[in-house]
Amino acid sequence: QVYAVESGGGLVQSGGSLRLSCAASGNIHRLNDMAWYRQIPGKQRELVARITTGGRTNYGDFVKGRFTISRDNRKNTGYLQMNSLKPEDTAVYYCNVDVTTRTPGDGELEDNDYWGRGTQVTVSS
Numbered sequence: 001q002v003y004a005v006e007s008g009g010g011l012v013q014s015g016g017s018l019r020l021s022c023a024a025s026g027n028i029h030r031l032n033d034m035a036w037y038r039q040i041p042g043k044q045r046e047l048v049a050r051i052t053t054g055g056r057t058n059y060g061d062f063v064k065g066r067f068t069i070s071r072d073n074r075k076n077t078g079y080l081q082m083n084s085l086k087p088e089d090t091a092v093y094y095c096n097v098d099v100t101t102r103t104p105g106d107g108e109l110e111d112n113d114y115w116g117r118g119t120q121v122t123v124s125s
Contacts, residue, residue, distance in 0.1 A: 002026040002114045009119030012085055016123070020080040022095030022116060029109060033049045034071055034078035038091035039118075047095065049080060080104040084125045092118040 005099040008020040024031055026085075032035045049069035057069050071078040078095065095116040100109050 002028060002097070002099050002101065002112070004097045004114050004116040006093065006119040009093060009121045010063075011122045011124065013076065014087055014123055014125050016085050017081070017083045018085065018121060020082070020093055020095075020119060020121075022078040022080075022097070023055040024076040024078075024095075024097045024099065027101045028076060028099050029102045031073065032100060032111070033074050034069075034098075035096045036069065036078075036100045037094045037096060038089075039094065039123075040088075040091045045094070051078065060117040066095045082121070085121075087125045089121060090123050091121060093121050094118045100116045 001028050002090040005023050006020060008018060010017055026114050033052050035051055036048040037045045046059050049057060049067055051057045051069045051071050066083050068081045096113055098113045100111050102109055
């Protein structure tokens with residue numbers, strides 16, 4: 001089993017900053033892409049940012065240079081630094097990790113992605 005646990009959400013005023021963290025743990029043979037998604041009430045979950053093992057990144061159009069995704073491969077942890085937050089950024093933010101695991105028994109390698117439970121970010125105007 002693999003776990004992804006988010007932290008760092010909270011309430012912040014418009015223009016403020018937050019840093020989210022996502023710690024992956026469990027049966028991890030290799031941690032591949034890490035990503036942040038968000039879900040605004042009444043809307044579909046959308047990609048905020050993604051980072052590969054090698055550090056390549058891509059962002060949702062709405063980010064417009066305000067957010068930065070990073071990772072610490074030694075700690076199996078990813079981060080999302082969010083600056084210049086706006087009320088429309090209010091959402092539940094989810095971590096998604098793509099992980100290669102080794103199946104107990106036959107030792108086969110398998111890729112799956114796992115979701116965290118989410119952390120609430122609320123930006124007041």
